[in-house]
Structure formats: structure tokens, C-alpha cells
Amino acid sequence: MKVGRKHVFLIVLIFLTAVVAYALHWLHLNPIADPGGREDFNLRGETLTINASTFPARIDRWELIGALRTSCVETDVRVCLGIRLSGRRNVAGTQVHISAPMTVEALPLNSSIRITRAEVKVLASGNTWLGDVIPDDFVGFPVFKSLDGPFLVEARPCGGPDEAGCIVATPTEPAWGRRLLFEAWPDFIVNGNPPAYSGNVTFVVAVEYEVGTGLFTAEKKVGEAGVPPKARTP
Numbered sequence: 001m002k003v004g005r006k007h008v009f010l011i012v013l014i015f016l017t018a019v020v021a022y023a024l025h026w027l028h029l030n031p032i033a034d035p036g037g038r039e040d041f042n043l044r045g046e047t048l049t050i051n052a053s054t055f056p057a058r059i060d061r062w063e064l065i066g067a068l069r070t071s072c073v074e075t076d077v078r079v080c081l082g083i084r085l086s087g088r089r090n091v092a093g094t095q096v097h098i099s100a101p102m103t104v105e106a107l108p109l110n111s112s113i114r115i116t117r118a119e120v121k122v123l124a125s126g127n128t129w130l131g132d133v134i135p136d137d138f139v140g141f142p143v144f145k146s147l148d149g150p151f152l153v154e155a156r157p158c159g160g161p162d163e164a165g166c167i168v169a170t171p172t173e174p175a176w177g178r179r180l181l182f183e184a185w186p187d188f189i190v191n192g193n194p195p196a197y198s199g200n201v202t203f204v205v206a207v208e209y210e211v212g213t214g215l216f217t218a219e220k221k222v223g224e225a226g227v228p229p230k231a232r233t234p
Helices: 005-029
Strands: 032-040 063-074 077-089 095-099 102-108 113-126 128-130 143-145 151-156 163-171 180-184 187-193 196-212 217-227 230-233
Touching (some): 077 196, 102 196, 113 180, 128 196
Antiparallel strands (some): 063 077, 077 102, 095 187, 102 180, 128 187, 143 151, 151 163
16 A cells, blocks of 8 residues: 555654654743752751660660651741651670661742652761761661652762761652651761760751743752751760
8 A cells, every 4th residue: 555745744743743743842841941049948956965874785775865846948948847856875884875766858939849869968066976877777779759749759869978968859750839747767876984975967858849930941950958956975
């Protein structure tokens, strides 16, 4: 059966129209982003005074220290951070083990904003060294699905010698207007001789996002927040 030129032209036209439509749709979801500003979020931290003598010396028991109340701030993105602390000590009393599971939320304030990356970094100073940022009983490759939103969350090493590690969340698809909610599980050890324990830990949250400025353009922005709760055990 012969195919006429008109039919060939029509098929080619339909194919090109489909390709152009797909390309425009892809560019709309993944616009060309120019570098924008950087903002420092002002999340409140707390200073904690801990009496380590009340901590249990058994590996399977923890004493609740308290919770840093969930603190939120809004710019183009609403960022919230909540931390819950508990502790235990070794039998000799020379180390205090602190567990600090945290919940991080980043919510774009409208559908023209998307989260492109979020990171939690933990830094220590004094007689403190950091363990991992995943649960102690976790087995396998440290990649998780976020609690909400189309994101993957991964534990990665950080660059500096004082950084235990990072939890990094990245989208699996264009997440315009989508909320990101994920957890991190940092823990750290404070060394000392009872009752003289002293250590400082800082939690840094960085959120990278894009704000749509046109049909195929956007502006990249970064917001960073540091929460410096100082843990001291007299």
C-alpha cells in the first residue's frame, strides 16, 4: 500500500508537534534557573543543662532529657525543626551518649516554589564526637523515602573533620508546591569524668529551592538555619 506525501507530511507534523509539546511541558516543570539570593533563617535554639548522674547505665535504657520545641520560620518556604533528646551513660561514667532524633519540614508557600535540596548537618565541639545520622539498629543502604513529598533521603558524609555526617533530601520529580517532611537521627558522645562533662552540638539546616519567575524561568535561592543548643552536664 502506497503512502502519499500528504500522509507522510501529516505523520511528521504530528510527531514534531508531540515533541515540541513534550519539550515545552518539560521546560515548564524544569525551568532555566538563575542564581538568586541567600537567606539566613532565624530559628531559635535552647541551652540545655543535663544532670548525667540520673542517666541509666544500661545500653537498652534511655533517660528523656527534653525536647527543643519545634521552631518555624517563613520566607518563600516555611521551615520547621523539632528535636527530641534522650541520654544514657556507660558503666564507668566516663561517657554520656546523647540521641537527638529530629524532624525537618520545608513547605513552599505557593505552587510556584519547589524544593530542590534540603540538608541537615551536625557539628560538634569540646569533648564531643558524633556518631551516625541514621538509627542505631538500621541495616542496609542508608536511603529512605521522605515522610511526605516525592523525595529521597540519604545519609552522606560531610566535608569537615568536625561534622559527623549529613542527611540530604532530593526530589524524585519536580515538586512544585509540595511539602518535604523527613527525619534524621544524629547521636553523639560526650567524654569526661563525672560530674565534669561538657560538649556543644550545632544543628544546621539548609534548604535550596526555586521560585518561578516566568513560564520557563526560575530563580534559585538558599535558606540556612543554625540551631546551637549547648549541652552541658555539670
